[in-house]
Amino acid sequence: MNIDKKTQTEIEAATFRKLLQHLDNHKEVQNIDLMITADFCRNCLSKWFVSEAEKLNTEVSIEDAHQIVYKMPYIEYKEKFQTPATVEQLKAFNSKKK
Template sequence: MDKQQQTELEAAAFRRLVKHLDDRKDVQNIDLMILAGFCRNCLSKWYKAAADEQGLELSYEDACQQVYGMPYAEWKAKHQKKASPEQLAAFEATQKPK
């Protein structure tokens, strides 16, 4: 596999991950953080960082739009639920040094 093919496969995998997350709006960011240590916001930040590394101008809001499929504020209003005490406790437990 050459470098271009690798890049194309990585891009396709990223698009598939974003689509999967879009199809699973029921999965909250806090759940992702608890289980995987990253969430949609992390993907947005990584997307922006990649643009920065390439010298491309991209705002964080535009990066969020790529990951969420809409402005983050709109996604949050439509799909984000308030974290339960159990979710907050589980998240806090993942933040403590081991």
């Protein structure tokens, strides 16, 4: 690959924004489903955002990161879109932990 670091960073940022948009367009995909299949979820993205900000000496709260990832406060997202985990989901999630 022959692209400069600035261009690569811009592409990575645009890709991240596209991922967030894709997740926003598919709210039916529950965080637990993401954890089962991909071993990360929207909350992980929020935590990673905070962690990377810290590395750049920039303070970002988890609430602010949730706002970026969920496009609304996390509590609001949970109330509107998060459903209780099914027995099957919990079983699949717990079996991955082992």
